[in-house]
Amino acid sequence: MRPPDTANPRVQNMTDEAAGKMRPARPQVVLVVLLVMLVAVFLWSFTVGRYAVPLPDLLTVFFRKLFGLSATWSSTLETVLFNIRIPRIIVALIIGAALSASGAAYQGLFRNPMVSPDILGAAAGAGFGAAMAILYSAGSITIQLVAFICGILAVMTTYFVSRLISKGHNSVLVLVLTGMVVTSLFSAFISLAKYTADPNNKLPEITFWLLGGLASITAKNIKLILIPFIIGIIPMFLYRYKLNALSFGDEEAQALGVDTKKMRFIYIFSATLLTASSVATGGMIGWVGLVIPHLARMLVGPNYKYMLPASVMLGGAYLLLIDDLSRTLFMVEIPLSILTAIIGAPFFIYLLFKGRDSWV
Amino acid sequence: MMLEIKEASIGYRQRTILNNISFTVDDGDMLCLLGPNGVGKTTLFKSILGFISLKSGEINLDGKNIRKWSKPCLAKVIGYVPQAHTPPFPFTVLDVVLMGRIAHLGNFSSPSRNDVRIAEESLERLGISFLKDRTYSEISGGERQMVLIARALTQQPQLLILDEPTSNLDYGNQVRVLLQIKRLSAEDGIGVVMTSHFPDHAFLCSSQVALLNQHGFEMGSADDIITEDNMKETYGINVRITSLADNHGMDVKSCVPLAN
Numbered sequence: 332m333r334p335p336d337t338a339n340p341r342v343q344n345m346t347d348e349a350a351g352k353m354r355p356a357r358p359q360v361v362l363v364v365l366l367v368m369l370v371a372v373f374l375w376s377f378t379v380g381r382y383a384v385p386l387p388d389l390l391t392v393f394f395r396k397l398f399g400l401s402a403t404w405s406s407t408l409e410t411v412l413f414n415i416r417i418p419r420i421i422v423a424l425i426i427g428a429a430l431s432a433s434g435a436a437y438q439g440l441f442r443n444p445m446v447s448p449d450i451l452g453a454a455a456g457a458g459f460g461a462a463m464a465i466l467y468s469a470g471s472i473t474i475q476l477v478a479f480i481c482g483i484l485a486v487m488t489t490y491f492v493s494r495l496i497s498k499g500h501n502s503v504l505v506l507v508l509t510g511m512v513v514t515s516l517f518s519a520f521i522s523l524a525k526y527t528a529d530p531n532n533k534l535p536e537i538t539f540w541l542l543g544g545l546a547s548i549t550a551k552n553i554k555l556i557l558i559p560f561i562i563g564i565i566p567m568f569l570y571r572y573k574l575n576a577l578s579f580g581d582e583e584a585q586a587l588g589v590d591t592k593k594m595r596f597i598y599i600f601s602a603t604l605l606t607a608s609s610v611a612t613g614g615m616i617g618w619v620g621l622v623i624p625h626l627a628r629m630l631v632g633p634n635y636k637y638m639l640p641a642s643v644m645l646g647g648a649y650l651l652l653i654d655d656l657s658r659t660l661f662m663v664e665i666p667l668s669i670l671t672a673i674i675g676a677p678f679f680i681y682l683l684f685k686g687r688d689s690w691v
Numbered sequence: 692m693m694l695e696i697k698e699a700s701i702g703y704r705q706r707t708i709l710n711n712i713s714f715t716v717d718d719g720d721m722l723c724l725l726g727p728n729g730v731g732k733t734t735l736f737k738s739i740l741g742f743i744s745l746k747s748g749e750i751n752l753d754g755k756n757i758r759k760w761s762k763p764c765l766a767k768v769i770g771y772v773p774q775a776h777t778p779p780f781p782f783t784v785l786d787v788v789l790m791g792r793i794a795h796l797g798n799f800s801s802p803s804r805n806d807v808r809i810a811e812e813s814l815e816r817l818g819i820s821f822l823k824d825r826t827y828s829e830i831s832g833g834e835r836q837m838v839l840i841a842r843a844l845t846q847q848p849q850l851l852i853l854d855e856p857t858s859n860l861d862y863g864n865q866v867r868v869l870l871q872i873k874r875l876s877a878e879d880g881i882g883v884v885m886t887s888h889f890p891d892h893a894f895l896c897s898s899q900v901a902l903l904n905q906h907g908f909e910m911g912s913a914d915d916i917i918t919e920d921n922m923k924e925t926y927g928i929n930v931r932i933t934s935l936a937d938n939h940g941m942d943v944k945s946c947v948p949l950a951n
Contacts (some may be wrong), residue, residue, distance in 0.1 A: 588794025
């Protein structure tokens with residue numbers, strides 16, 4: 332048997348050099364690759380499922396629309412494309428991006444890689460709102476709106492109760508614990524709504540809505556997710572570098588010159604808009620906000636300057652792929668939360684294995 | 692930059708921990724706070740750094756009360772070196788040191804090439820440039836302490852506050868870290884306030900020593916403050932203060948605990 336190579340300094344140098352070459356790609360390069368991948372997934376999504384639109388047709392439509400040329404395609408294609416396919420693809424992208432961005436921000440804010448965007452009660456609140464709206468036979472826009480408002484109200488409850496408890500001391504721990512309380516409270520309200528619902532029609536409707544899906548998304552639903560998304564993602568993006576300092580803890584961040592109170596409010600405000608509007612539009616879709624930030628961190632490192640954009644692009648592409656699967660895998664659509672869990676859980680185990688050096 | 696604590700009482704809500712203390716730290720001064728656990732050393736730091744507000748009295752920097760100062764303004768003049776702990780994410784050492792620039796950055800910016808240069812200079816000055824690309828959570832405790840000092844230097848402060856910079860370090864690293872701090876203070880004229888549990892650390896590098904114990908607050912030169920009586924009163928143990936000559940024939944004092 333040969334002695335280990337490390338005994339020889341020359342060999343050691345060479346392995347060091349080799350290791351140097353193997354170093355992860357520059358984050359900027361990774362971001363460009365992710366963008367290309369996102370565009371590819373976006374275009375590919377048109378070509379699968381029922382009413383598939385082949386790529387050349389799609390590009391023709393886009394091109395001629397862009398330059399105001401006359402239509403060379405059937406009105407059926409136009410309806411399918413602009414009323415169903417494009418809205419659904421855009422909503423899937425937005426939800427994936429929104430949940431991943433919120434998850435990434437919360438993991439830094441709460442200094443815990445196990446945090447997901449529903450921790451302060453946004454998802455449970457939105458779910459309750461939707462359940463109530465369905466109970467009162469509301470239409471899809473009303474369901475979306477009521478769910479969104481209830482999601483915001485739930486987080487406001489968490490935020491203000493925790494401020495009362497910690498009396499200006501502003502403890503992150505109190506915030507998380509209050510969030511857990513509010514979440515379980517609203518989960519109980521959801522159960523109550525289900526319990527009182529008519530088991531023949533309302534109960535299944537609530538259940539399926541909560542499982543998540545984009546089958547009923549049309550152009551009408553876009554506004555109510557696009558506006559909160561834009562209002563939420565912009566401040567989160569602009570202030571993202573400071574999240575790095577916050578992940579070192581409140582006092583350290585303050586000593587580095589971060590106004591932690593203001594920053595925490597901004598991140599919670601943004602993440603709440605993003606999460607509540609996502610859940611209000613697509614139902615309770617788990618795992619995305621937990622898994623995607625880990626993947627992003629593995630690809631570009633933990634620095635939020637690159638990690639947040641990476642999370643947004645990965646999250647958008649991921650949920651779009653999941654939604655493509657959901658509508659093509661079987662004759663019936665599979666609820667999104669089932670797919671995200673079945674794919675997300677084993678994938679998370681894989682990430683834990685890969686990254687175990689930094690955990691254990 | 693002169694730090695002036697004037698008749699300050701500090702503590703949390705109902706509890707006052709330190710009453711009516713006054714002292715000043717000038718450019719290039721090195722003040723070492725000694726005192727038993729729980730006497731309020733860390734609380735004093737938190738007050739200076741603006742984490743908690745004073746119950747009465749004032750804290751001035753160059754004669755200006757800092758009560759209303761914003762966090763970025765404070766962070767440009769005061770660098771804080773906390774006790775080392777690791778964040779939950781695998782930041783590189785350069786990432787960590789660069790965070791010292793936050794106070795100097797615009798609201799929406801991240802560090803520029805110039806900021807990277809300043810961070811690299813800090814690493815260079817402490818002789819730890821080789822750590823630059825390592826993962827912060829994977830380096831040793833002594834290295835981590837040096838990285839945090841480098842981060843504080845990157846803030847380009849005029850006053851450095853260090854919370855037990857030698858805790859968790861081996862004997863050699865304790866002395867090395869202290870001598871580095873002393874050198875920085877002498878070279879840049881940075882005022883330094885630090886806490887320690889070892890009177891010998893104060894003999895080694897401090898121009899001034901403040902003793903906090905149940906009887907209050909006393910400040911002066913190391914020779915005046917670190918006496919056998921004071922140590923007995925503060926820590927409840929018997930010690931001898933000895934003096935011996937170093938390699939250059941200078942007197943070096945040491946505080947030796949006695950077994951009986």
